[in-house]
Amino acid sequence: MNSEQFARDLLGPDQLVVCVGCGGVGKTTLAVTLALEAARRGRRALVLSIDPARRLADAIGIDALDNVPRDLPRDALTELGVPEGGSLSAVMLDMKRTFDGLVERFAESPEARDRILENSIYQNVSEALSGSVEYSAMEKVYELWETGHHDLIVVDTPPAQHALDFLDAPQRLLEFLESRVVQMLIHPAFAASRFGFRIFQQSTRRVLQLLERVSGLSFLEDVSEFLLAFEGMSEGFRQRASDVRKLLLGPQSRFVLVTGPGRASLHQALEFRERLQEYGIDLAGVLANRTHRWPDGPADAPPPDLVCADEDIEALAAALEETCGSEFPSLDAARAAVATATDYAALVRRDVQATGELRQAVRETGSFWASIPELSEDVHDLAGLGRIGAAIFGEKA
């Protein structure tokens, strides 16, 4: 797939682009780059980020964790080549607030809502219910999607301990709420009447009571109270979770995998890819960020072998002497210059080799692959984003 096909497939109208990958590889930067490219193609694009670098956030005009999309001013857009009708907005997610919003929406009554929000179990719920952080991110995506204000949303997924927590999170939350032990805590009488439950219940209760005795906490009470309050909203919640999942796995979603050239991130990228395949998701493309590229070579090509004969070093030394004057230790300088070229070539070679397995696998399935060159500076302004965009989509006229 070439970059134009990739752009058309990825950045079509009414699409959701989900950027996945492990932390620290520049996922946020690439998510913003994709949204910018969409805007340049006339889309009303929105990028949702979890925790962008401060200066990048400043560059795209988000200055607070407030769940409100901010639009990039028109003159900045024009400078970036975004046509009339195209726009770029960015929003930074406040996960706790999103989850609170969910409770507010689905609670049966104001009393139930307060009971949940003030419960000590709930207050720790975003940490405790594994995947609820990821879930709240996807919930926000759904909410923004539903407003229809944007015709393309790019999501920068939160770094997760397990590759695709955000896909499993709604399911896991529901499974937990519907689990036998939860039902038993909510409806002890009902559970007790069922055969096979009694022994379980007795032993569980016994350990819980022991835990309470050791801990001095009203553990059971807090858990049951939380679950009771939560039960009332579980119907609305279930529907919502299922809608969110449908959107994520639906035909309007495109997944882009971002990786770095390092061993750990490539290893995780291969894992991500497998897990996505288990869900029946084909990656639209893989972006290998921050790979070293030989200065005058094509992407993903090994560097030339550097042979340096003494007379070549001497010729370089002579040229340096001409530039700097005869005081200059030109022979040492020429050797040092060639040494840096050799060092840099080693970086290029390492990255080309390290990315080889994933690159080949991606190309075999016909998905898009792009290596984005490591820049010697941080990317923290719109010009830097433009350079990255050019590396993915080619230079614009």
Next chain:
Amino acid sequence: MVNPVATALTERRLIVVTGKGGTGKTTVAAGLAVAAARSGHRVLAVEVGTKEAIPPLLDPAGPPVGYAGRTLAPGLTVMRIDPYAALAEYLVLQLGARFVVERVLANRGFRQMMNASPGWRDLITLGKIWHLERMEEAPGRPKFDLIVVDAPATGHSVAFLDVPRVVVSAVRAGPLRRHSQAVEDLIEDPERTLLLPVALAEELPTRETAELVATVREKLVIPMDRVVVNGVASAPFPPGLETLDDPLRRLPRDARFGALPPAGVIADCAGFLSARHTLNRGYERQIAELTGLPVVRLPFLLAGATDTEALAQLGEALLSPPEVAA
């Protein structure tokens, strides 16, 4: 706030290594453990995540070390604290009813509920670490001289270390309060314990490290006396030629010297490495300034530290005193 003057790491009993994913936290923990073991200390490296990351570095073909742990190098034991295993051990110790405890802990429903309950994993993990610190081989002789913990990634590590304090303030009496107090005493003791943040000399990790150190000072009492800055690009040119990239850039880009790449390509390579070095050193200074802590610099390694030898070298650099003053 306790910031003891940087002293030898191996004089501590417990070093908790933390940092954002991708900073090389695990490599630093492993390197520190290997180097300390080589210098004659009996070291225990502890993992707290769901996946073992240190054992594959030291023993790539071996089975998981698990809760029981395994000796992977002379003087170096590695284990992973599984919270459920630690909970079972604790409950059996406290209550004695092994049969009931094991049956209930194995129950799926019970696990689902425990999965939803906050804090206990962190508390039981820290409790186990406390227990390991107290273990004695013979009266007065601890089983391990040094325990190195590969802690959860930055965001979670503050909550992780804060749990004993929260419990002590929430629970008035009983064994849990007593045990939590003992754990808190250990992690707050500057003689015994050190929190070792690992950063990269780049924009985002710099900010996150500054935030971590500020939060730790605000919320916790755990001692810190240095920051490890990992993967710092070394100076590309020898002394006396520090600005070599400039004359290289002034050569005609397409000038050729025999089989060497064109002058422009050589200038690009030199320029890149020089800029990277300058950038890294700039952030390294920023980390020292923002945290007020001295910095231990670890060099960028092309192939990473993937074997015991490379880890030992990194570890030796770690054991030397900090280089960049705050």
